[in-house]
Amino acid sequence: xxxxxxxxxxxxxxxxxxxxxxxxxxxxxxxxxxxxxxxxxxxxxxxxxxxxxxxxxxxxxxxxxxxxxxxxxxxxxxxxxxxxxxxxxxxxxxxxxxxxxxxxxxxxxxxxxxxxxxxxxxxxxxxxxxxxxxxxxxxxxxxxxxxxxxxxxxxxxxxxxxxxxxxxxxxxxxxxxxxxxxxxxxxxxxxxxxxxxxxxxxxxxxxxxxxxxxxxxxxxxxxxxxxxxxxxxxxxxxxxxxxxxxxxxxxxxxxxxxxxxxxxxxxxxxxxxxxxxxxxxxxxxxxxxxxxxxxxxxxxxxxxxxxxxxxxxxxxxxxxxxxxxxxxxxxxxxxxxxxxxxxxxxxxxxxxxxxxxxxxxxxxxxxxxxxxxxxxxxxxxxxxxxxxxxxxxxxxxxxxxxxxxxxxxxxxxxxxxxxxxxxxxxxxxxxxxxxxxxxxxxxxxxxxxxxxxxxxxxxxxxxxxxxxxxxxxxxxxxxxxxxxxxxxxxxxxxxxxxxxxxxxxxxxxxxxxxxxxxxxxxxxxx
Amino acid sequence: xxxxxxxxxxxxxxxxxxxxxxxxxxxxxxxxxxxxxxxxxxxxxxxxxxxxxxxxxxxxxxxxxxxxxxxxxxxxxxxxxxxxxxxxxxxxxxxxxxxxxxxxxxxxxxxxxxxxxxxxxxxxxxxxxxxxxxxxxxxxxxxxxxxxxxxxxxxxxxxxxxxxxxxxxxxxxxxxxxxxxxxxxxxxxxxxxxxxxxxxxxxxxxxxxxxxxxxxxxxxxxxxxxxxxxxxxxxxxxxxxxxxxxxxxxxxxxxxxxxxxxxxxxxxxxxxxxxxxxxxxxxxxxxxxxxxxxxxxxxxxxxxxxx
Numbered sequence: 134x135x136x137x138x139x140x141x142x143x144x145x146x147x148x149x150x151x152x153x154x155x156x157x158x159x160x161x162x163x164x165x166x167x168x169x170x171x172x173x174x175x176x177x178x179x180x181x182x183x184x185x186x187x188x189x190x191x192x193x194x195x196x197x198x199x200x201x202x203x204x205x206x207x208x209x210x211x212x213x214x215x216x217x218x219x220x221x222x223x224x225x226x227x228x229x230x231x232x233x234x235x236x237x238x239x240x241x242x243x244x245x246x247x248x249x250x251x252x253x254x255x256x257x258x259x260x261x262x263x264x265x266x267x268x269x270x271x272x273x274x275x276x277x278x279x280x281x282x283x284x285x286x287x288x289x290x291x292x293x294x295x296x297x298x299x300x301x302x303x304x305x306x307x308x309x310x311x312x313x314x315x316x317x318x319x320x321x322x323x324x325x326x327x328x329x330x331x332x333x334x335x336x337x338x339x340x341x342x343x344x345x346x347x348x349x350x351x352x353x354x355x356x357x358x359x360x361x362x363x364x365x366x367x368x369x370x371x372x373x374x375x376x377x378x379x380x381x382x383x384x385x386x387x388x389x390x391x392x393x394x395x396x397x398x399x400x401x402x403x404x405x406x407x408x409x410x411x412x413x414x415x416x417x418x419x420x421x422x423x424x425x426x427x428x429x430x431x432x433x434x435x436x437x438x439x440x441x442x443x444x445x446x447x448x449x450x451x452x453x454x455x456x457x458x459x460x461x462x463x464x465x466x467x468x469x470x471x472x473x474x475x476x477x478x479x480x481x482x483x484x485x486x487x488x489x490x491x492x493x494x495x496x497x498x499x500x501x502x503x504x505x506x507x508x509x510x511x512x513x514x515x516x517x518x519x520x521x522x523x524x525x526x527x528x529x530x531x532x533x534x535x536x537x538x539x540x541x542x543x544x545x546x547x548x549x550x551x552x553x554x555x556x557x558x559x560x561x562x563x564x565x566x567x568x569x570x571x572x573x574x575x576x577x578x579x580x581x582x583x584x585x586x587x588x589x590x591x592x593x594x595x596x597x598x599x600x601x602x603x604x605x606x607x608x609x610x611x612x613x614x615x616x617x618x619x620x621x622x623x624x625x626x627x628x629x630x631x632x633x634x635x636x637x638x639x640x641x642x643x644x645x646x647x648x649x650x651x652x653x654x655x656x657x658x659x
Numbered sequence: 660x661x662x663x664x665x666x667x668x669x670x671x672x673x674x675x676x677x678x679x680x681x682x683x684x685x686x687x688x689x690x691x692x693x694x695x696x697x698x699x700x701x702x703x704x705x706x707x708x709x710x711x712x713x714x715x716x717x718x719x720x721x722x723x724x725x726x727x728x729x730x731x732x733x734x735x736x737x738x739x740x741x742x743x744x745x746x747x748x749x750x751x752x753x754x755x756x757x758x759x760x761x762x763x764x765x766x767x768x769x770x771x772x773x774x775x776x777x778x779x780x781x782x783x784x785x786x787x788x789x790x791x792x793x794x795x796x797x798x799x800x801x802x803x804x805x806x807x808x809x810x811x812x813x814x815x816x817x818x819x820x821x822x823x824x825x826x827x828x829x830x831x832x833x834x835x836x837x838x839x840x841x842x843x844x845x846x847x848x849x850x851x852x853x854x855x856x857x858x859x860x861x862x863x864x865x866x867x868x869x870x871x872x873x874x875x876x877x878x879x880x881x882x883x884x885x886x887x888x889x890x891x892x893x894x895x896x897x898x899x900x901x902x903x904x905x906x907x908x909x910x911x912x913x914x915x916x917x918x919x920x921x922x923x924x925x926x927x928x929x930x931x932x933x934x935x936x937x938x939x940x941x942x943x944x945x946x947x948x949x950x951x952x953x954x955x956x957x958x959x960x961x962x963x964x965x966x
Contacts, residue, residue: 165666165667166666166667166670237700238699240700242699242700243700243711243714243928249711249715250714250718252715253714253718253719254718256718256719256722257718257719257721257722260722260725260726261722263830263831264725264726264729264830265792267792267793267794267802516800520799520800520824520825520826521827522825526800526824526825527801527824529802530800530801530802530824530826531794531801531802531826531828532800532826532827533800533828533829534829537831537837540831541831579711579712583707583708583712584708586700586707586708586711587700587704587705587707587708588704589701590699590700590701590702590703590704590707591704593701594701594702594704597701608671608672608675611671612668612671612672615665615667615671616662616663616664616665616668617663619663619665619666619667619668620665620666620667621663621664621665622960622962623960623961626960626965627961630965
């Protein structure tokens with residue numbers, strides 16, 4: 134034993150530490166369901182006696198009690214980074230999956246109301262004209278069937294346009310959010326740095342910062358890393374959004390992310406082939422995105438996080454499908470119009486265009502397709518002006534050779550009107566090629582549409598599988614992180630009990646000491 | 660290897676397992692209630708193409724059936740008309756034979772025979788204008804409403820001329836099978852423009868019988884001509900019969916094809932009810948199990964065992 138009252142101090146240090154341990158357990162339990170909370174542990178450190186006792190010192194070289202070294206925040210930086218990466222990848226897929234599922238619902242195939250059924254019905258209506266070219270009924274029906282077909286195509290085109298607008302709005306919102314997060318991250322970097330220097334507890338600030346880092350990864354696939362000075366940096370595809378302190382622009386400021394060509398990328402008001410490509414730039418603080426050249430990075434792509442997913446949709450997936458749909462509408466109109474113009478109407482006049490669209494108008498052909506001769510059944514050009522032997526037929530005629538030819542174009546038997554290379558020359562239809570195989574995917578309109586739908590189905594099915602896998606991987610990584618940072622009530626209960634018992638024991642030491650001192654002071658030498 | 664299990668982890672896992680189980684149950688329910696395997700292209704992208712193709716082909720074959728029905732009706736009309744025409748020509752032939760036997764008939768009798776021949780001509784003219792749904796079946800694709808007319812409508816003995824055109828009425832009754840369902844007038848009634856038609860022959864017979872005395876040479880010529888006309892109608896009937904047979908065959912094929920296609924469509928699109936039911940049962944059981952696991956595990960903690 135050292136000094137007379139030294140032991141009291143040892144007991145007191147025990148009481149203090151156990152109290153902190155109880156508080157820590159208490160705090161952990163309170164935050165058991167708090168998102169982003171990382172469990173804390175009160176780290177005890179033994180207080181040793183002086184290594185080299187001074188002369189006449191009372192110390193006997195034994196321990197001097199316990200000190201609370203720190204309340205440690207049990208996070209794992211590497212694991213946190215892994216979690217952010219996987220969450221970024223998951224958001225990237227989820228955004229695409231949700232969007233493409235909506236597109237798929239718009240397309241509504243296979244059904245009795247989709248474009249495929251309407252194409253068949255339109256072809257059948259032409260065959261009915263073959264059967265009754267003399268009446269108004271069959272002619273009116275073919276116009277009605279043409280209108281239904283056009284409507285089913287424009288409905289799809291408009292649905293895709295709406296989806297594009299939705300994704301554009303999402304990009305705008307997410308870019309705002311990312312910039313707000315970047316500012317917060319920089320601010321927290323500063324606050325944590327200062328607070329640490331002051332020796333204050335920064336656990337809650339660090340929790341907040343980790344949440345923001347996760348949000349940045351979710352939104353933009355940002356790579357957030359801890360620096361040796363304790364600050365976090367955030368990089369988008371290698372470009373600094375929140376740079377490390379002391380480089381370039383100075384400490385604790387964030388740069389600004391800006392989306393380029395957002396308004397025109399996948400713009401439903403434009404032909405999909407002429408739309409801009411969505412890219413991103415980063416401006417330094419104080420720059421004006423409207424006039425200045427981006428100081429940090431310009432026109433780079435984002436390939437992870439929600440914005441990455443939205444960019445893929447706008448730049449590729451939806452854009453490609455819209456382009457194909459436009460080609461389909463243009464092809465349909467060209468093929469039918471060419472054959473229709475070759476025929477003669479009920480009054481013996483040469484046929485005019487059956488379908489019309491204005492490609493310069495919003496959305497291109499697919500969104501604009503209408504029946505040009507609506508309300509004029511007599512203009513349906515069913516007849517040919519020659520008989521089977523090539524001799525001229527007097528017009529008007531009840532001949533229906535031309536109606537039969539039009540139905541053949543649609544009903545699946547390619548004729549001369551649909552060349553195998555997919556082009557129909559002067560009418561301007563270049564057809565479309567399968568981007569994967571670079572081979573023209575259909576021999577006629579129905580085949581083309583079918584491969585479009587199958588392609589879309591494969592895309593969605595692929596996204597579904599990838600999302601499921603990524604969800605599993607992400608939850609696995611989340612679980613691993615949770616094993617380190619999560620609060621277990623059972624564990625905390627045990628810690629609580631241990632601390633309680635230790636506190637009781639320390640109190641007991643005090644009682645003992647009190648009795649010892651009582652004996653020493655009151656009973657001795659009396 | 661799980662080293663620590665925390666409450667948050669448990670709750671997260673429970674939520675996700677309930678979520679997964681209920682998603683699967685919902686998918687099984689959708690399959691059950693719609694009765695379809697493919698509710699959207701991503702359910703089975705390759706089968707979607709098959710389904711779309713089958714749907715298109717079924718529609719096409721239905722149309723072939725409709726076309727075949729319409730074509731059969733055209734050809735039946737023609738068949739009836741040809742039989743009636745043949746009967747009338749037969750009668751004219753018999754009358755010509757009677758008229759040729761000039762010694763046995765008086766002038767009055769010859770005149771009566773000639774009158775009947777005139778009537779036969781008028782009847783055949785009527786038959787030649789037989790219509791199906793308002794269109795003359797021997798007139799090609801004309802919009803005139805009649806195939807043969809008298810050059811002078813007020814004079815029944817005037818030249819009968821063709822009023823139709825050279826067009827043909829065709830019906831598509833199968834993939835690449837187009838059948839002509841009308842009958843060229845010239846094939847049945849002969850060459851009106853060249854004065855070598857049924858009508859010309861009957862008129863010649865009538866004129867010969869009315870001549871006094873009866874022009875026996877001309878009657879004999881008419882007899883030969885009528886014989887030839889009847890042969891022509893026989894040939895037309897054979898032709899019409901062959902085409903009817905062709906439509907029947909094509910129609911049978913497209914019926915069979917429709918059935919086969921419907922099976923294909925059903926195979927790829929429709930759900931196997933037994934399988935779907937069992938599937939839904941097991942999904943429901945899995946969901947219940949997930950719920951039960953949550954009920955059990957969240958109830959317990961160390962606190963239950965301390966006092």
